């Protein structure tokens with residue numbers, strides 16, 4: 001809803017990290033930032049899917065406002081002064097990443113996505129080199145029942161990209177979530193094994209958008225899982241054109 | 243219906259009521275019901291003499307829940323009613339026998355105590371007086387006159403203006419100016435708009451909204467209808483938690499009664515204004531009280547918040563502009579429209595107008611429901627109205643605002659209770675829960691209790707709240723068990739800030755508040771529980787040695 005371009009949009013001017021920019025007023029901060037090479041970190045945002053606003057890594061400061069805003073869900077406005085990389089934000093982001101690493105099992109060295117993982121990249125980008133909060137050490141099931149794919153909940157960060165891509169792009173709505181709080185978990189169909197799903201078309205879009213090694217192709221071994229997202233901007237562009 | 247007809251009807255009902263000599267009111271709100279008010283009512287009805295000399299009536303909450311079941315006797319000609327406390331069914335005959343000539347002294351509840359005398363009732367003015375299941379009782383108490391008069395004689399803008407003038411602020415916790423919110427929705431050009439009443443009331447220990455819904459449901463309907471008229475909506479939803487079956491039942495009954503009288507539904511009072519209300523049930527998730535999650539839930543989705551802006555006023559239910567207010571906020575609307583915004587603005591303080599209902603609980607003599615003008619000092623509420631801490635114990639702290647609020651120590655007792663003062667000292671008004679604690683309560687345990695609540699109620703959408711509340715709870719458990727170190731405490735404080743600043747919705751943003759405020763006022767209680775950190779001690783020793791040399 002936030003991203004739908006409306007007719008008669010104005011162009012506004014504003015500042016990001018002391019640089020001047022102009023953009024359409026229906027663009028979000030993260031869109032403008034990324035277009036201009038400012039890498040605001042994010043895990044749940046993905047161009048082409050609806051805005052979710054849940055990982056909170058993309059929070060930025062707006063000068064004059066005491067609150068932080070998520071840059072994926074906030075539109076630019078005339079005269080806005082945005083700061084994306086203050087020391088405070090860096091510290092918050094490191095803590096959020098530490099929390100994610102502590103929540104489930106993210107031992108990169110034995111992961112099929114090692115070297116191609118967004119969580120791992122973000123930790124490097126944000127300088128998170130150790131985790132100070134205790135690990136939760138909860139063991140989750142791995143569901144290998146699907147012929148083509150596998151879901152390892154131990155690696156899931158609950159970004160909901162799989163849920164959104166399946167619902168919004170593929171139109172199958174195989175994925176959803178169950179439980180709440182720390183017990184939240186993604187599920188296929190009504191919490192049945194993925195291989196028994198009636199709604200899954202086997203398209204693999206969820207696997208490709210998954211930022212970590214939670215959703216992967218069968219038969220991949222450590223470091224072998226590369227993800228390919230080229231389809232997403234293409235599909236969403238074609239949809240918008242219709 | 244025109245206002246004259248309504249007034250005439252009200253007069254008729256009042257005359258009817260006056261024909262009886264004694265009116266015996268039995269509180270049938272949830273608290274008194276759970277302590278046996280049902281049987282008391284039945285026995286009183288059986289014991290009542292034939293004819294219309296004595297009327298036995300079930301009414302809503304009388305406030306002093308700790309003394310229930312409560313029964314009140316009002317005799318014609320006497321201006322002071324008699325209140326009876328802890329009434330049991332076998333007392334019925336004695337009460338009936340005493341009518342008109344004596345008082346059953348062993349049951350009498352003194353109404354001269356500050357608990358009754360210091361209150362000022364707007365929201366609860368009908369509570370404990372009218373029969374909540376009888377629309378005529380409400381009409382006799384000037385009910386629906388504000389709505390009928392507004393529909394037939396004022397424009398929506400005039401209604402809006404009164405609400406603006408009143409200075410009313412949202413009673414759901416945030417304290418956002420109600421008039422401003424209404425104006426935003428009114429200005430939206432959409433043809434379809436919605437009005438929602440937030441009756442999810444999930445704060446532990448809070449029961450203000452429940453009492454209003456159970457005791458005076460028509461007032462909420464009237465407030466919502468006035469809101470709908472002012473902002474241009476034609477459909478309303480009341481989102482009530484399923485744990486309130488009595489409130490749900492009474493709301494549904496009231497909606498039927500009001501629709502039958504032509505006060506809701508199509509072309510209310512033969513004007514072009516139409517308004518339907520539907521009751522929706524919440525399944526008990528605290529987060530569903532958050533406005534965007536609530537709307538998701540009404541739409542049949544998983545109750546999870548989404549980032550704001552866009553606010554519900556722009557993009558609400560099914561994408562249409564939506565006005566969402568709390569139960570108590572709506573309960574103030576009919577009196578404001580009836581008596582004028584200026585009247586309301588004359589009560590309370592500079593920036594917090596009107597009265598506030600509080601649910602007093604914890605280590606205090608009089609637990610129950612009170613309504614006081616904004617700006618009353620905390621001390622007056624705790625010591626006078628609440629009757630102080632029982633068993634000769636010492637007062638330690640009062641917790642306001644539930645899991646989003648803070649604990650205030652004795653030094654803050656002279657603070658006037660209003661939105662801004664409470665926020666300045668690290669707590670919040672919240673929806674009106676007030677829990678008093680004595681010297682036996684450990685503040686670390688209190689903080690841990692609220693953190694546990696937030697952890698289990700977190701929806702799990704955003705990382706800081708989902709994992710942060712879990713980690714803070716772990717740390718608090720460790721510290722409470724005497725196993726924490728100063729590094730744990732430092733980490734806890736860092737987590738508090740990150741979770742407050744980065745969480746998506748109010749639940750996460752305020753979850754650390756109980757920890758922050760107990761650390762602010764009772765830090766020593768945390769420190770006393772830490773295990774002595776040898777490394778830190780060594781460091782200190784070296785520093786001291788260096789200082790000496």
Ligand SMILES: Cc1cc2nc3c(=O)[nH]c(=O)nc-3n(C[C@H](O)[C@H](O)[C@H](O)COP(=O)(O)O)c2cc1C
Nearest residue numbers: 412413414440443444531532533567568571748749
């Ligand atoms: C976690 C959470 C729970 C909430 N629960 C309630 C509630 O039970 N009742 C309520 O009226 N408002 C609740 N609110 C506040 C609502 O989001 C909203 O601000 C309020 O209904 C607006 O009404 P008001 O302006 O009349 O206060 C809650 C907010 C949060 C963040």
Ligand code: SF4
Nearest residue numbers: 701703704707747750
């Ligand atoms: S702050 Fe908590 S309740 Fe609110 S969206 Fe985040 S996880 Fe859900």
